[in-house]
Amino acid sequence: MIKLDKDESFKISLKHKKKRLLDTLVVNQILKDKRLIKAFMDIPLEKFIPGKFKKIVKLYEDVPNLFYYDEQNPRSYRTISAPHMITIMLQGLALDTNDDLLILGAKSGYIAALAHKLAPKGEIVILEANSEIAKITSENLKKLNLDNKITINIKNPLNGMPELSPWQKILVTGAIEQTKIYPLLKQLDREGGVLFAPIGQEFIQTYTQVLRQNDEFFGKQQLQVKFSPLITQIEIDELELITDLDAFEASDKERAKFKTKHDDGILTPLNKKIEIKYTTSILDKITPEPIVKTKPIVKTKPIGVKERENVLSYLEDIVNNVLNLKKEGNIDKCFNIVDRIENTFEKLKRYKRDFEIKIKRMQQILNQIRSYNIIRKELENQNLTDATVIEQKIKLLNNQIEEINILLSILTKEMKRIESIY
Numbered sequence: 001m002i003k004l005d006k007d008e009s010f011k012i013s014l015k016h017k018k019k020r021l022l023d024t025l026v027v028n029q030i031l032k033d034k035r036l037i038k039a040f041m042d043i044p045l046e047k048f049i050p051g052k053f054k055k056i057v058k059l060y061e062d063v064p065n066l067f068y069y070d071e072q073n074p075r076s077y078r079t080i081s082a083p084h085m086i087t088i089m090l091q092g093l094a095l096d097t098n099d100d101l102l103i104l105g106a107k108s109g110y111i112a113a114l115a116h117k118l119a120p121k122g123e124i125v126i127l128e129a130n131s132e133i134a135k136i137t138s139e140n141l142k143k144l145n146l147d148n149k150i151t152i153n154i155k156n157p158l159n160g161m162p163e164l165s166p167w168q169k170i171l172v173t174g175a176i177e178q179t180k181i182y183p184l185l186k187q188l189d190r191e192g193g194v195l196f197a198p199i200g201q202e203f204i205q206t207y208t209q210v211l212r213q214n215d216e217f218f219g220k221q222q223l224q225v226k227f228s229p230l231i232t233q234i235e236i237d238e239l240e241l242i243t244d245l246d247a248f249e250a251s252d253k254e255r256a257k258f259k260t261k262h263d264d265g266i267l268t269p270l271n272k273k274i275e276i277k278y279t280t281s282i283l284d285k286i287t288p289e290p291i292v293k294t295k296p297i298v299k300t301k302p303i304g305v306k307e308r309e310n311v312l313s314y315l316e317d318i319v320n321n322v323l324n325l326k327k328e329g330n331i332d333k334c335f336n337i338v339d340r341i342e343n344t345f346e347k348l349k350r351y352k353r354d355f356e357i358k359i360k361r362m363q364q365i366l367n368q369i370r371s372y373n374i375i376r377k378e379l380e381n382q383n384l385t386d387a388t389v390i391e392q393k394i395k396l397l398n399n400q401i402e403e404i405n406i407l408l409s410i411l412t413k414e415m416k417r418i419e420s421i422y
Contacts (some may be wrong), residue, residue, distance in 0.1 A: 014046065017060035021083060024062070034404060039117035043221050048080060048110040048140045048225060058218035068133055077228065078133065080110050081173070085225070089308040091416040092209050092222070093169045094121045097269040099354045100166075100360060102187070104129070104157035109137040112150045113408040115171075117280050120258070121353075123360040124150045125156040125164070127229040147156045151361055157230055160184045164360045172197030174230030182274045188212040199225040210276060311351045315415050317342050319408065323368070326404045331380070334373045341366055355418055360409065366409045 022040055025031035046059055053066045064079035081089070089111065095101065098121035103112055107127040116124055127132040134154045153161075158180055160170070165187035171182070176244045178199050188195060193212040196274055198205035205227055209220045318341055325337045345366070350361050379393055 006204070014044075015041075015058060016044075019072060021060045021062060025084055025087060028084075028297050030084050030103065031091075032045075032105045033118075036087065039114045042112070042117060043113045043144070045080070045110060047106040047143050048113070050136065058378050062094075068130075068136065070132075074211065074340070078107075079228075080108050085112055086114065088207065088222070089171060089173070089196055090115060090118060092207070093171055093194055095169060096122075098122045098356065099168035101125070101169045101171065102161060102164075102167045103171045104160070106137040106152060108171050109140040109146075109150070109152075111171070111173065112137075113141065113144060113146055116146060116149050116164050119169075120149075120167070123358055125161060125360060125364070126150065126152040127155045127159075127161065128152060129154070129156055133231075143161050151364060152306070153364070158183075160187045162187050164363055166193060168193055170195040170197075172230060173227075174198070175200060175227040176200070176230050181210070184213065185217055185274050185276075187380075190214050198225050200208055202229055217274055217276045219278045221278060236360060241406075307351060307354065310417060311355050311357070311418055312415060313346065314348050314351075315343050315411055315418070319411050319415070322404060322408055322411065326401065326408075331373055331377050335370070337371070338366060338370050355421070357414060361408060362410055365403050365410075368399055372396050372403070 018041065022031060031037060043192070046054065046066070049067050051064055053069070053210055055065075058065055060083075062082050062084050064082050064085075066077070068076065068078040070076040080086075093099075093101070093115075095115060095118040097119060099119040100123045101112075101115055101119055101128045103115070103124065106126050107241060109126070111238050112124050112126055119357060120331055122389075126137065128137065128399075132153050134152050138147065141150055150238070152397065155161075157172075159250050160175075161167075162183070166189040167187055167188045170184055170188060171194070172184070172195070175198050181197055181199065186211075190212060193213075195210045197208055197210075200206055201207045202225065207222045207225050209222065211218045211220075232307050262275060321337050321341050321344070324339075329336050330338060342363075345363055349358060351357060362414070376393065376396055378394075379389055
């Protein structure tokens with residue numbers, strides 16, 4: 001008889017517990033998506049819980065798991081939602097393979113990791129206000145080599161990311177008032193974008209699914225839940241604060257580039273009320289089929305040679321502009337180069353899905369580069385002999401070069417990958 005060491009026995013025990021949990025969720029007709037069953041089996045929950053909070057007896061039980069608590073702030077108690085609730089969240093989103101997903105509230109990264117299994121060809125971005133939770137989440141994703149698949153930003157989640165919209169799916173992981181979701185709804189894809197959120201006051205909320213079709217929004221209220229409020233207080237250090245566009249008083253001309261521009265080209269106030277029509281008929285169509293059924297195989301459209309050449313041409317153009325940006329000292333010219341790169345990204349978007357291009361990730365880096373240039377422009381108006389100003393300028397330049405190198409690395413890999421497509 002082969003004896004197993006403690007680690008192997010522990011892993012086998014957890015696997016049995018996980019399997020039993022999933023069987024229960026299936027029997028109770030909560031878990032219906034076969035892909036999600038595999039995702040739960042593949043992603044280890046225990047990797048997303050710090051050791052001091054890890055309670056073996058609670059792993060793979062249908063209960064929330066604590067992953068963060070600050071003793072000096074009793075309201076900081078944060079958990080990874082119970083498996084049945086995570087199931088409801090992810091199935092409510094109805095993720096497709098190449099959907100782009102915005103997650104508001106990190107939840108230690110576990111939900112994002114599961115979502116990646118459902119939308120492996122899309123881009124997943126997490127917005128988290130608490131810098132400590134963001135750091136924990138980033139480390140967790142690195143453990144599973146998902147840090148290059150899922151991006152986390154320290155940012156007020158209530159604002160969403162209009163600069164990277166449209167989003168096919170948006171998931172809110174904490175309690176949110178209905179009026180706060182209106183700016184998020186405008187960031188949804190006009191052709192079937194879905195937001196899923198626990199909407200209501202602090203003590204009780206209703207998990208609500210909202211579908212966008214052009215400029216109409218259809219809602220379906222599901223079950224009543226009790227979530228802790230979505231963290232919205234930005235907790236970032238001094239360096240991050242000075243490089244955050246939301247907090248920096250840039251010139252009106254440059255700030256205008258970051259206002260929310262909707263599909264119709266009209267700048268609309270973010271707090272404008274939206275009418276949600278509550279119905280079940282239209283939203284029932286995107287609910288997962290029972291797992292006993294199988295979906296028909298959808299044939300993918302073959303990639304044409306001309307389209308491939310267009311994509312490579314656009315990427316090459318971006319690379320050349322990024323190289324010019326790296327050596328350009330004139331800030332006004334830097335802004336012009338960034339604008340050209342942005343315009344090329346817009347042209348690339350039509351090929352995003354067919355070629356699985358990670359445009360949002362690259363756009364985020366470009367936005368950060370622009371923010372460094374905005375701050376450099378402001379610093380030019382200050383006393384050049386001030387040692388603090390000089391130190392800030394050097395730091396900004398170094399940060400900008402680092403971001404440029406990261407962008408070049410991603411672009412190079414994308415070009416090699418697409419060149420290999422026949």
